[in-house]
Amino acid sequence: MKFYFAPMEGLTGYIYRNAHNIYFNHVDKYFSPFIVASQRSFKTREWKDIMPENNQGISIIPQLLTNHADDFIHMSKNLKQLGYDEINLNLGCPSGTVVAKKRGAGFLSFRDELDVFLDEVFTASVTKISIKTRIGVDQSEEFYKIIKIFNKYPLKELIIHPRIQKDFYKNKPNLEIFKDALTLSKNPICYNGDIFTFKDYRTFINNFPEVDTIMIGRGLIINPGLVRDIKNNVKLDKNELKAFHNQIYEEYKNTLFGDRNILFKMKEIWVFMISVFSNNEKYAKKIKKATKLTDYEEAVASLFEEQTLLEE
Numbered sequence: 432m433k434f435y436f437a438p439m440e441g442l443t444g445y446i447y448r449n450a451h452n453i454y455f456n457h458v459d460k461y462f463s464p465f466i467v468a469s470q471r472s473f474k475t476r477e478w479k480d481i482m483p484e485n486n487q488g489i490s491i492i493p494q495l496l497t498n499h500a501d502d503f504i505h506m507s508k509n510l511k512q513l514g515y516d517e518i519n520l521n522l523g524c525p526s527g528t529v530v531a532k533k534r535g536a537g538f539l540s541f542r543d544e545l546d547v548f549l550d551e552v553f554t555a556s557v558t559k560i561s562i563k564t565r566i567g568v569d570q571s572e573e574f575y576k577i578i579k580i581f582n583k584y585p586l587k588e589l590i591i592h593p594r595i596q597k598d599f600y601k602n603k604p605n606l607e608i609f610k611d612a613l614t615l616s617k618n619p620i621c622y623n624g625d626i627f628t629f630k631d632y633r634t635f636i637n638n639f640p641e642v643d644t645i646m647i648g649r650g651l652i653i654n655p656g657l658v659r660d661i662k663n664n665v666k667l668d669k670n671e672l673k674a675f676h677n678q679i680y681e682e683y684k685n686t687l688f689g690d691r692n693i694l695f696k697m698k699e700i701w702v703f704m705i706s707v708f709s710n711n712e713k714y715a716k717k718i719k720k721a722t723k724l725t726d727y728e729e730a731v732a733s734l735f736e737e738q739t740l741l742e743e
């Protein structure tokens with residue numbers, strides 16, 4: 432089984448990825464949070480995230496968000512120059528502002544335009560292209576039309592998060608549609624969605640033994656050792672989690688300016704990671720309320736000292 436770390440805007444930037452790769456070296460590929468493609472060169476933040484020096488020893492696939500073939504091709508060329516030979520297209524982002532611009536999952540409603548877009552980017556053939564997609568915008572059945580378009584092109588991989596845009600993260604992944612995708616797709620498939628525990632993984636793989644690639648997002652932010660647990664049955668340890676946390680925190684302190692920015696990044700991780708701890712509510716509140724680094728450090732230290740990690 433291959434495991435991918437899902438792209439997560441605001442969370443899985445290069446600082447997080449590097450720390451994860453040092454402490455939990457069991458993920459086959461990381462995907463960068465999306466970069467909005469355009470004719471410009473990279474913004475500083477984007478550049479830092481994908482520059483090879485900041486991703487040494489990490490297998491990373493950059494992701495682009497756009498509905499303009501010219502922009503996709505332009506940025507693909509820039510990425511190729513940096514050594515990337517695969518680019519992932521984001522057709523899954525459900526956010527209102529992204530969808531309103533016909534991007535991400537919003538592009539799935541404009542199937543003729545999507546077809547023309549793919550025709551142009553595959554004709555240009557700058558790098559290999561994989562797609563990360565939802566199964567539709569308003570209804571799951573849209574997927575049967577969408578897959579016909581994907582099947583016209585030689586994708587490196589089709590990563591399916593079987594929710595519709597309107598679901599955001601509510602409801603359950605639609606495994607009926609996913610099952611059909613496995614038979615209908617001419618391209619290799621990777622599954623993504625709601626694998627939070629070893630048990631979730633087992634249940635999924637019992638139902639879909641033919642799947643050989645799984646992408647995990649929130650489950651890995653909650654428990655960064657989840658893939659190791661699945662592969663080797665080694666549980667997350669509090670000391671290594673603390674060391675992992677400290678590495679990320681120190682790096683943010685070294686690269687970001689001002690307590691506010693550092694705390695903002697750390698709090699985003701804790702929204703998820705707090706769930707591996709027992710009795711976490713009180714600590715979650717303290718971390719959320721922290722406005723100074725010292726308050727934050729105190730809250731985190733007491734959490735690690737006073738609570739244990741939950742098993743599942």
Ligand SMILES: Cc1cc2nc3c(=O)[nH]c(=O)nc-3n(C[C@H](O)[C@H](O)[C@H](O)COP(=O)(O)O)c2cc1C
Nearest residue numbers: 437438439440464465521592624625626647648649
């Ligand atoms: C905070 C957040 C940021 C995300 N950013 C991206 C992104 O930049 N690109 C993308 O394709 N998906 C993004 N996603 C979606 C995840 O990659 C993934 O598809 C989704 O969380 C479902 O997988 P999971 O159930 O394993 O978390 C994001 C999700 C969250 C919650």
